[in-house]
Amino acid sequence: MSRIGSYFIFLGTLFHNREKARVYFSLILNECVSIGVGSIFIVALVNTFIGAVTCVQTAYNLTNPFVPKNIIALIVRDSTILELAPTLTCIVLAGKVGSNIAGELGTMRITEQIDALEVMGINSGSYLVLPKVIASVLMFPLLVIMAAFLSILGGYIAGTLAGVISPEEYVSGLRLDYKPFGIVFALIKTVSFAFLVSTISAYQGFMVKGGALEVGSASTSAVTNSCIAIVVADFVLTQVLLT
Amino acid sequence: MIEIKDIAKTFGDREVLSGISGTFQPGETSLIIGGSGTGKSVLLKCMIGLIKPERGEVLYDGRNFLTVNLEEQKSIRREMGVLFQGSALFDSKTVLENVRFPLDMLTEQSEDEKDKQAREVLKRVELEKAADLMPSEISGGMKKRVGIARAIVLNPKYLFCDEPNSGLDPLTSITIDKLIKEITNEYQITTVVITHDMNSMMEIGEQIMFLYEGHKLWEGNSDTLVKSDVKELNEFIFASKLIRDMKQK
Numbered sequence: 343m344s345r346i347g348s349y350f351i352f353l354g355t356l357f358h359n360r361e362k363a364r365v366y367f368s369l370i371l372n373e374c375v376s377i378g379v380g381s382i383f384i385v386a387l388v389n390t391f392i393g394a395v396t397c398v399q400t401a402y403n404l405t406n407p408f409v410p411k412n413i414i415a416l417i418v419r420d421s422t423i424l425e426l427a428p429t430l431t432c433i434v435l436a437g438k439v440g441s442n443i444a445g446e447l448g449t450m451r452i453t454e455q456i457d458a459l460e461v462m463g464i465n466s467g468s469y470l471v472l473p474k475v476i477a478s479v480l481m482f483p484l485l486v487i488m489a490a491f492l493s494i495l496g497g498y499i500a501g502t503l504a505g506v507i508s509p510e511e512y513v514s515g516l517r518l519d520y521k522p523f524g525i526v527f528a529l530i531k532t533v534s535f536a537f538l539v540s541t542i543s544a545y546q547g548f549m550v551k552g553g554a555l556e557v558g559s560a561s562t563s564a565v566t567n568s569c570i571a572i573v574v575a576d577f578v579l580t581q582v583l584l585t
Numbered sequence: 586m587i588e589i590k591d592i593a594k595t596f597g598d599r600e601v602l603s604g605i606s607g608t609f610q611p612g613e614t615s616l617i618i619g620g621s622g623t624g625k626s627v628l629l630k631c632m633i634g635l636i637k638p639e640r641g642e643v644l645y646d647g648r649n650f651l652t653v654n655l656e657e658q659k660s661i662r663r664e665m666g667v668l669f670q671g672s673a674l675f676d677s678k679t680v681l682e683n684v685r686f687p688l689d690m691l692t693e694q695s696e697d698e699k700d701k702q703a704r705e706v707l708k709r710v711e712l713e714k715a716a717d718l719m720p721s722e723i724s725g726g727m728k729k730r731v732g733i734a735r736a737i738v739l740n741p742k743y744l745f746c747d748e749p750n751s752g753l754d755p756l757t758s759i760t761i762d763k764l765i766k767e768i769t770n771e772y773q774i775t776t777v778v779i780t781h782d783m784n785s786m787m788e789i790g791e792q793i794m795f796l797y798e799g800h801k802l803w804e805g806n807s808d809t810l811v812k813s814d815v816k817e818l819n820e821f822i823f824a825s826k827l828i829r830d831m832k833q834k
């Protein structure tokens with residue numbers, strides 16, 4: 343409980359006594375490259391396969407001949423956009439980006455680099471953490487959009503190759519009963535998850551005391567805590583926004 | 586001039602510092618000595634504002650560092666340079682970028698000026714050739730020198746060094762001591778150095794403070810150091826003195 347309190351205090355320190363705006367510009371750009379570009383491959387891979395599996399599995403379970411085939415595509419589309427793309431992508435990113443943030447900041451803490459910033463009068467929290475948070479909030483949604491597209495494409499490829507659905511049926515299923523709010527909902531979720539993953543991981547790294555061993559366990563708790571936060575926030579947001 | 590008055594700090598129920606006072610003069614290298622775990626680093630961190638002591642005052646030329654407002658605190662920070670025990674170089678930046686960093690963050694100079702100034706300081710520590718290397722590519726002694734370069738690039742009025750020559754060979758550590766002493770005299774810096782090194786104590790100790798279990802037990806200079814009759818101090822310097830005696834034989 344006191345950890346949650348100190349997490350919120352930590353969040354507060356990020357936003358007061360900041361440096362000049364131009365200092366942040368190149369920092370944010372660098373973080374965007376490392377968080378965004380660096381994660382494209384793994385996110386693309388995971389989501390293409392998830393889409394493929396969802397399609398084939400749904401087809402396998404829908405044996406009733408009275409249910410039209412294009413329902414398969416509709417299920418792939420909705421589960422991808424509403425849940426799989428945002429949540430799974432962010433869980434993958436919690437593993438990749440979160441452990442990276444915690445490891446980097448933890449190492450800076452134990453090697454006194456953060457102290458060195460502090461004695462120069464620089465707010466180390468906002469200087470080191472804010473660019474990562476902003477870059478995450480910018481890049482996670484882009485990755486999720488790509489993820490959703492690839493997941494639906496993966497479903498198409500797998501479905502047609504396996505012969506469970508024809509290309510025309512798949513496309514008509516994608517258009518069936520489409521609600522644009524799904525995309526908005528997915529992006530709201532993603533932005534929240536991005537904020538949670540980056541701040542929780544930064545907090546874990548920032549609070550490291552000790553040595554290399556503690557940096558390792560901070561990375562681990564960054565990932566586990568981020569994942570817990572994601573699923574809890576997922577549930578809350580779904581309750582609030584979809585009912 | 587830096588004055589500390591009655592600095593006390595407890596961690597949990599353990600009193601690490603119990604009321605330390607002292608004065609550090611400009612143009613002088615003041616040493617803080619004492620055994621491992623006696624609170625030297627904690628005292629230094631209290632002075633530079635990384636740890637908040639429970640009681641006491643830290644005065645930088647009369648300005649109370651612990652109670653002034655944020656702006657004033659920032660401007661005092663701009664006047665101090667710190668060399669950390671592990672050098673604390675930013676490992677994502679090159680040597681030159683490390684030295685330039687305080688200029689980038691805290692001044693409004695042009696790129697050329699900053700570059701020129703950083704290179705000059707690097708030259709001062711004889712590392713102009715290493716400018717484009719990463720911290721992971723240079724030796725421990727070189728890191729310390731880069732750390733010193735970064736600490737002095739803004740022409741500080743106050744310089745703090747936590748064990749500048751721990752883990753270095755005797756020759757390199759003498760070079761670093763000399764460098765610290767030179768710049769202290771040259772720019773009339775108020776310099777505070779933590780050290781275990783007997784050589785440094787004799788060479789650069791213009792004023793020496795001995796800490797023992799959080800208390801200041803003795804104060805003097807390199808001449809009076811070996812003549813003191815404080816039992817704990819004699820025990821502390823005995824080990825290194827033994828080596829000196831052996832050398833004399």
Ligand SMILES: Nc1ncnc2c1ncn2[C@@H]1O[C@H](COP(=O)(O)OP(=O)(O)OP(=O)(O)O)[C@@H](O)[C@H]1O
Nearest residue numbers: 596597601619620621622623624625626627628781
């Ligand atoms: N952040 C902290 N939390 C709890 N205890 C601490 C903290 N920092 C230091 N201590 C304790 O305070 C005591 C003094 O530590 P300090 O680092 O000042 O020793 P030192 O005199 O610098 O020793 P050394 O010469 O080995 O560097 C140690 O016993 C240490 O355990």
Ligand SMILES: [Mg+2]
Nearest residue numbers: 625626670747
């Ligand atoms: Mg120490």
